[in-house]
Amino acid sequence: xxxxxxxxxxxxxxxxxxxxxxxxxxxxxxxxxxxxxxxxxxxxxxxxxxxxxxxxxxxxxxxxxxxxxxxxxxxxxxxxxxxxxxxxxxxxxxxxxxxxxxxxxxxxxxxxxxxxxxxxxxxxxxxxxxxxxxxxxxxxxxxxxxxxxxxxxxxxxxxxxxxxxxxxxxxxxxxxxxxxxxxxxxxxxxxxxxxxxxxxxxxxxxxxxxxxxxxxxxxxxxxxxxxxxxxxxxxxxxxxxxxxxxxxxxxxxxxxxxxxxxxxxxxxxxxxxxxxxxxxxxxxxxxxxx
Numbered sequence: 001x002x003x004x005x006x007x008x009x010x011x012x013x014x015x016x017x018x019x020x021x022x023x024x025x026x027x028x029x030x031x032x033x034x035x036x037x038x039x040x041x042x043x044x045x046x047x048x049x050x051x052x053x054x055x056x057x058x059x060x061x062x063x064x065x066x067x068x069x070x071x072x073x074x075x076x077x078x079x080x081x082x083x084x085x086x087x088x089x090x091x092x093x094x095x096x097x098x099x100x101x102x103x104x105x106x107x108x109x110x111x112x113x114x115x116x117x118x119x120x121x122x123x124x125x126x127x128x129x130x131x132x133x134x135x136x137x138x139x140x141x142x143x144x145x146x147x148x149x150x151x152x153x154x155x156x157x158x159x160x161x162x163x164x165x166x167x168x169x170x171x172x173x174x175x176x177x178x179x180x181x182x183x184x185x186x187x188x189x190x191x192x193x194x195x196x197x198x199x200x201x202x203x204x205x206x207x208x209x210x211x212x213x214x215x216x217x218x219x220x221x222x223x224x225x226x227x228x229x230x231x232x233x234x235x236x237x238x239x240x241x242x243x244x245x246x247x248x249x250x251x252x253x254x255x256x257x258x259x260x261x262x263x264x265x266x267x268x269x270x271x272x273x274x275x276x277x278x279x280x281x282x283x284x285x286x287x288x289x290x
Contacts, residue, residue, distance in 0.1 A: 020102050021069070030049040052066055154169065167191075198211070249270070
């Protein structure tokens with residue numbers, strides 16, 4: 001097992017990051033030409049890309065400060081300055097995140113970068129998981145993709161909205177017909193998970209509008225949101241009700257998706273024999289609907 005993180009090990013990690021930061025910045029600078037940023041090529045240019053002073057000028061920082069940054073010296077950098085350097089060096093999203101980590105600055109995704117759709121490869125994985133219900137959520141619980149069994153589990157007895165959101169479904173449904181039983185346990189957990197994700201999106205118009213609209217629609221959501229509780233997604237046993245399949249106890253497992261930040265596949269697996277039988281009935285309904 002790895003040992004505890006001490007001041008010495010943390011300092012050692014920082015010392016290793018600085019040479020990596022220096023090499024990364026030099027490499028990214030070398031691939032950006034003056035023409036890429038609208039500058040004349042000039043004469044006697046000995047570097048394959050931009051000069052340090054040109055990066056500093058285009059980023060709005062001092063030449064000495066940028067030189068020290070690229071030399072890997074232990075100087076502080078703000079997120080705003082790193083973003084300016086990232087724009088000048090034309091870093092894509094993974095490169096920008098890498099720059100933040102090397103510079104030891106907390107990373108946050110670009111505003112409004114919330115994923116709203118997934119590709120056919122992910123849809124194929126969901127379909128292959130049938131008859132286990134499976135869904136892709138983003139951090140706001142928007143439903144990005146599902147398989148057929150998930151739709152039967154959540155939307156068989158209610159109309160499916162154009163842009164479904166799990167929180168809207170659960171907070172807008174009357175308690176007596178809500179697909180999730182034991183709301184007093186499940187809804188606080190989901191809201192706490194939402195608040196954990198909100199920390200990196202606070203102030204973004206889409207997130208603020210979502211919180212405001214759901215608060216206006218549900219006093220229960222407002223009360224849970226104002227509690228300030230924070231949780232991370234994880235394995236849980238949830239109990240559902242279905243008009244055909246009856247009471248279903250399902251273990252939910254969250255799986256991250258490479259290349260799609262803040263999204264996860266959630267798969268539901270029967271937790272007892274009664275649920276296995278109920279899911280068989282649900283599967284038959286899915287086949288009849290095909």
